[in-house]
Amino acid sequence: MEDAKNLNKAYDPKQVEEKLYKMWTENGYFTPEADYSKEPYTIVIPPPNITGQLHMGHALDNTIQDILIRWRRMQGYSTLWLPGTDHASIATEAKIVDSLAKEGKTKYDLGREGFLRKAWDWKEEYGGRIINQLKKLGCSCDWTRERFTLDEGCSKAVSKVFMSLYEKGLIYRGERIINWCPSCKTSISDIETIYDDEKGHFWHIKYQIKDLDDFIEIATTRPETMLGDTAVAVHPEDERYKHLIGKTVILPLLNKEIPIIADEYVDMEFGTGAVKITPAHDPNDFEVGLRHGLPMPRVMNDDGTINELGGKYCGLDRYAARRQIVSDLQESGLLVIVKDHDHSVGHCQRCNTTVEPILSKQWFVKMKPLAEPAIEVVKNGTIKFVPDRFSKIYFNWMENIQDWCISRQLWWGHRIPAYYCSDCGEIIVTIDPQETCGKCGGKLKQDEDTLDTWFSSALWPFSTLGWPDNTEDLKYFYPTSVLVTGYDIIFFWVARMIFSAMENMKEEPFKYVYIHGIVRDSEGRKMSKSLGNGIDPLDVIEKHGADALRFNLISGNSPGNDMRFFWERVEAFSNFANKIWNASRFVLMNIDDDFDYENILHSYRDALTTADYWILSKLNRLKREVTENMEKFELGIAAQKIYDFIWFEFCDWYIELVKPRLYSEEAESKTIAQATLTYVLRDSIKLLHPFMPFITEEIYMHLPQTSHSIVISQWPQYDEAFDASSQERNMEIIMEAIKGIRNIRAEMNVVPSRKSNTIIISDREEVINAMMEGTPYIQKLAYSSEVILKTTKENIPDGAVSIIIEGAEIFLPLEDLIDKEKEIERLNKEKERLEKELERVKQKLSNEKFLSKAPAAVIEEEKDKEKKYSELMVKVLDRLKGLE
Numbered sequence: 001m002e003d004a005k006n007l008n009k010a011y012d013p014k015q016v017e018e019k020l021y022k023m024w025t026e027n028g029y030f031t032p033e034a035d036y037s038k039e040p041y042t043i044v045i046p047p048p049n050i051t052g053q054l055h056m057g058h059a060l061d062n063t064i065q066d067i068l069i070r071w072r073r074m075q076g077y078s079t080l081w082l083p084g085t086d087h088a089s090i091a092t093e094a095k096i097v098d099s100l101a102k103e104g105k106t107k108y109d110l111g112r113e114g115f116l117r118k119a120w121d122w123k124e125e126y127g128g129r130i131i132n133q134l135k136k137l138g139c140s141c142d143w144t145r146e147r148f149t150l151d152e153g154c155s156k157a158v159s160k161v162f163m164s165l166y167e168k169g170l171i172y173r174g175e176r177i178i179n180w181c182p183s184c185k186t187s188i189s190d191i192e193t194i195y196d197d198e199k200g201h202f203w204h205i206k207y208q209i210k211d212l213d214d215f216i217e218i219a220t221t222r223p224e225t226m227l228g229d230t231a232v233a234v235h236p237e238d239e240r241y242k243h244l245i246g247k248t249v250i251l252p253l254l255n256k257e258i259p260i261i262a263d264e265y266v267d268m269e270f271g272t273g274a275v276k277i278t279p280a281h282d283p284n285d286f287e288v289g290l291r292h293g294l295p296m297p298r299v300m301n302d303d304g305t306i307n308e309l310g311g312k313y314c315g316l317d318r319y320a321a322r323r324q325i326v327s328d329l330q331e332s333g334l335l336v337i338v339k340d341h342d343h344s345v346g347h348c349q350r351c352n353t354t355v356e357p358i359l360s361k362q363w364f365v366k367m368k369p370l371a372e373p374a375i376e377v378v379k380n381g382t383i384k385f386v387p388d389r390f391s392k393i394y395f396n397w398m399e400n401i402q403d404w405c406i407s408r409q410l411w412w413g414h415r416i417p418a419y420y421c422s423d424c425g426e427i428i429v430t431i432d433p434q435e436t437c438g439k440c441g442g443k444l445k446q447d448e449d450t451l452d453t454w455f456s457s458a459l460w461p462f463s464t465l466g467w468p469d470n471t472e473d474l475k476y477f478y479p480t481s482v483l484v485t486g487y488d489i490i491f492f493w494v495a496r497m498i499f500s501a502m503e504n505m506k507e508e509p510f511k512y513v514y515i516h517g518i519v520r521d522s523e524g525r526k527m528s529k530s531l532g533n534g535i536d537p538l539d540v541i542e543k544h545g546a547d548a549l550r551f552n553l554i555s556g557n558s559p560g561n562d563m564r565f566f567w568e569r570v571e572a573f574s575n576f577a578n579k580i581w582n583a584s585r586f587v588l589m590n591i592d593d594d595f596d597y598e599n600i601l602h603s604y605r606d607a608l609t610t611a612d613y614w615i616l617s618k619l620n621r622l623k624r625e626v627t628e629n630m631e632k633f634e635l636g637i638a639a640q641k642i643y644d645f646i647w648f649e650f651c652d653w654y655i656e657l658v659k660p661r662l663y664s665e666e667a668e669s670k671t672i673a674q675a676t677l678t679y680v681l682r683d684s685i686k687l688l689h690p691f692m693p694f695i696t697e698e699i700y701m702h703l704p705q706t707s708h709s710i711v712i713s714q715w716p717q718y719d720e721a722f723d724a725s726s727q728e729r730n731m732e733i734i735m736e737a738i739k740g741i742r743n744i745r746a747e748m749n750v751v752p753s754r755k756s757n758t759i760i761i762s763d764r765e766e767v768i769n770a771m772m773e774g775t776p777y778i779q780k781l782a783y784s785s786e787v788i789l790k791t792t793k794e795n796i797p798d799g800a801v802s803i804i805i806e807g808a809e810i811f812l813p814l815e816d817l818i819d820k821e822k823e824i825e826r827l828n829k830e831k832e833r834l835e836k837e838l839e840r841v842k843q844k845l846s847n848e849k850f851l852s853k854a855p856a857a858v859i860e861e862e863k864d865k866e867k868k869y870s871e872l873m874v875k876v877l878d879r880l881k882g883l884e
């Protein structure tokens with residue numbers, strides 16, 4: 001497509017990335033059709049929050065998805081990567097509440113409608129930010145199909161699911177103990193509650209038994225909840241208390257009579273064996289309350305203050321009330337003892353406020369019946385977790401699942417499609433808004449609450465394809481192929497998508513769940529705002545380009561495992577890009593614009609040299625292995641293999657090996673070398689394309705015979721005809737010889753301009769033949785003036801250095817190439833240095849203090865040093881002996 005010669009001198013990602021991304025989208029490469037002559041391959045993006053900014057986790061997650069999508073697209077699938085964003089109910093609402101607070105306003109000042117207008121404005125302004133950042137990363141999403149969890153279609157899907165679950169009795173409204181965040185002033189689900197161990201206390205309190213000169217002692221970690229006590233419970237078999245069952249105690253401070261009841265829930269062995277029962281403020285007490293028909297007074301307001309039922313404590317914040325209550329109890333002599341006690345306390349995932357378990361009327365999804373098919377579909381392998389170990393975590397959670405509280409006391413989100421009649425109490429759940437009660441004609445009022453954000457994202461794999469309408473996209477692209485996500489949202493999202501899909505689609509939402517780890521900083525710490533150790537992917541792209549960032553995130557990464565971020569590695573991959581660029585420039589400078597390399601390679605098949613066969617055979621196997629690795633989601637391994645091939649085999653060896661042919665007068669050999677170079681370059685950058693999309697496209701466009709983008713080029717396929725194992729082996733023998741000779745020359749400080757004879761001795765015919773063919777390579781790359789092949793060890797010059805390789809012995813008469821005096825002097829200096837180093841290491845390793853205090857890795861490092869220095873010492877002494 002472009003002139004082969006005009007590849008810029010140096011690779012500059014900035015000049016290339018934006019231009020190419022624009023070209024890709026303008027040509028519609030990312031927009032597939034429901035083409036029944038092809039197989040579909042679908043990924044739905046984990047929708048980032050509209051409040052979000054691209055962080056390293058997104059960068060990793062989306063790089064993985066883009067690699068899979070680009071690879072399958074090249075394989076000929078009709079690939080859809082469906083993008084979109086999540087309205088992120090609680091996070092977005094909090095952002096807007098914060099910005100209002102700066103103007104001195106609350107959301108109530110604006111009212112529901114005004115607040116929602118503000119939220120949509122905010123979404124219009126900032127909601128697209130993360131989408132643009134994904135484009136910078138090179139994500140080949142189909143932006144024409146972009147969705148939003150609050151858009152019309154997704155909202156329709158939400159109402160439809162809500163209604164159908166309600167009709168089946170799988171959604172119900174009820175008073176239950178939920179997790180309440182007094183700061184966000186909303187209910188939150190169990191998984192939005194983060195439990196941490198905290199230092200706390202057990203306050204032991206005496207409750208006076210009515211009409212008896214006796215007390216019953218209970219202990220609590222939250223004394224303020226005693227204002228809501230409606231009973232004291234003991235175990236029915238507890239001999240200490242049997243005679244008290246049915247009597248009443250006087251609740252201190254409020255001076256209220258409450259009964260002593262018997263319930264098997266009470267653990268006789270724990271504490272005094274008597275417990276206070278606060279049904280509205282504790283999930284277990286709630287159950288006890290239900291069993292015994294106890295009153296369930298709620299003594300706390302939504303903001304965590306005590307309400308009017310709390311008597312003189314009314315209006316106090318829960319912790320102020322706690323202090324006051326403890327001091328009052330102490331004064332009245334009812335506080336027996338205070339014991340330190342570590343216990344686990346729930347915190348709001350969003351704001352870290354201590355969560356209050358509180359009785360509240362909320363909407364719930366009945367989980368047990370929904371969990372069953374969702375467990376089955378993973379058990380029978382229809383959905384596979386990669387790596388498999390995450391399925392255990394999934395089962396464990398699904399098998400112990402609790403009902404899901406889905407109502408939130410927020411405004412930004414899907415409003416619950418339930419309407420209440422204030423006259424007759426009728427509840428109507430419907431997709432179409434209703435104003436009058438069908439039963440009594442009274443006025444209906446819609447539920448004020450919205451749904452948990454995850455309720456809509458649970459429908460994402462099918463709502464985005466058009467469900468509940470039976471669209472072409474839904475028919476063709478569903479079920480999706482793989483879901484890529486981090487292990488932190490298996491419960492929030494993955495599990496919920498699975499049961500939602502099984503319930504509504506009767507078919508799995510995806511076939512694979514690829515779970516990746518998190519990106520940590522170079523010291524292995526989580527990247528966080530408070531530590532200030534976060535690295536902005538956009539900074540990395542700015543400095544080194546998107547390709548280097550992507551390659552860094554993938555190479556060495558394996559499913560399910562965390563990785564560390566090192567700037568040095570990004571730099572190394574930026575060097576890799578430069579290496580490819582320079583190699584490509586070299587190839588392109590040596591061929592014509594219309595060079596028909598593929599045909600030439602085909603017609604001159606019999607005239608290939610050992611080196612040509614070798615690189616083609618290696619490349620051929622690479623195609624097979626990389627494809628196999630990709631199929632097993634071993635992207636990191638695939639990346640490493642492509643890197644090694646391009647860097648070492650292609651650039652370091654093959655290009656060097658063919659240079660003499662490119663400059664020679666032998667037309668045929670030259671043409672074959674050019675054709676092989678071009679072909680290998682083309683297929684290697686194709687293999688690399690999913691990982692480094694930009695640089696590979698820029699090079700590909702400059703290759704001869706290119707009529708379209710690399711994005712839609714064909715994925716390189718393994719071809720048995722390219723297998724050349726005997727030539728490969730011969731080439732490896734030659735390479736061994738060259739490496740051996742170069743090493744010893746380097747060790748002995750022989751400059752490349754001083755050439756020496758090379759005598760190779762082998763009694764194996766195939767080795768002699770290989771070396772004969774390799775003679776020009778040995779001459780060029782191992783600086784040999786003449787290569788002499790022999791079958792026996794005769795007439796070897798005195799003092800020649802020898803190298804043993806597999807199947808042969810090589811002798812180099814280097815004696816006259818080096819300045820003997822100078823070399824002895826250098827070696828003596830080296831000997832002195834090594835002696836000092838060895839002494840230092842040995843001293844360290846015999847130091848008891850060091851050995852007992854240093855980390856194992858440091859000690860290991862010192863031992864390695866000792867070994868390395870000792871080995872070098874042997875070599876130096878050997879060399880000295882040889883020279884003297």
Ligand SMILES: [Zn+2]
Pocket residue numbers: 181182183184185348349350351352353
């Ligand atoms: Zn909160």
Ligand SMILES: [Zn+2]
Pocket residue numbers: 421422423424425426437438439440441442
């Ligand atoms: Zn009514």
